[in-house]
Amino acid sequence: MKVLVTGATSGLGRNAVEYLRNKGISVRATGRNEAMGKLLSKMGAEFVPADLTELVSSQAKVMLAGIDTLWHCSSFTSPWGTQQAFDLANVRATRRLGEWAVAWGVRNFVHISSPSLYFDYHHHRDVQEDFRPHRFANEFARSKAASEEVINLLAQANPNTRFAILRPQGLFGAHDKVFIPRLAQMMQHYGSVMLPRGGRALVDMTYYENAVHAMWLASQPQCDHLPSARRGISPTVNRAPCAASCKS
Incomplete structure (x- = not known):
């Protein structure tokens, strides 16, 4: 097994590389932070510096050579930005990477999306996976929904890639550059952390390693007979694909 991890210099991607290397899995990691890439190389990963928004087919061919599983963690996750920036990073880059993965024989493609595509400024519990708001909360949510449609179309047209x-x-844990830093900024600015509904709201959180474990389960041979799928992840990963039916 050889896994390509995109966005490997960010929180989820870096945790994914560490998880795989601890299992002795061969890893090719890609990201824009070359200083972080050197640390990944010391873990035993093969680091390929790249910006997926600028990737061309010749680079993709080299990046995907010998890869059977791809974990697509790369994403533009800023709460602010232009439609063009989100489309370029989250939709177009995903489409091109998926097409190249199919062309070069990648067997498993795990795409990291976001439950922000559910958000409509109302409280919900037990949201169905196909729920969509009448209007997305921001460009990030819209672009992640669009990236899922890209993956769905690729899955329908290419049954040999799962x-x-x-x-x-709510990802958090080691190497976090998003959630904890924002809480720290809030503490510094306000002197406290404001909790949703005064602390009465139930909020799902996912520890990085739990998310990575779900990615691992979704990549196992026991899942090959299952159709391509999309799933959320609870804090205990009990809704991750294959968690119940494909344990070894």
């Missing part, structure tokens, strides 16, 4: 979509909620 696609899975995961929507981890």
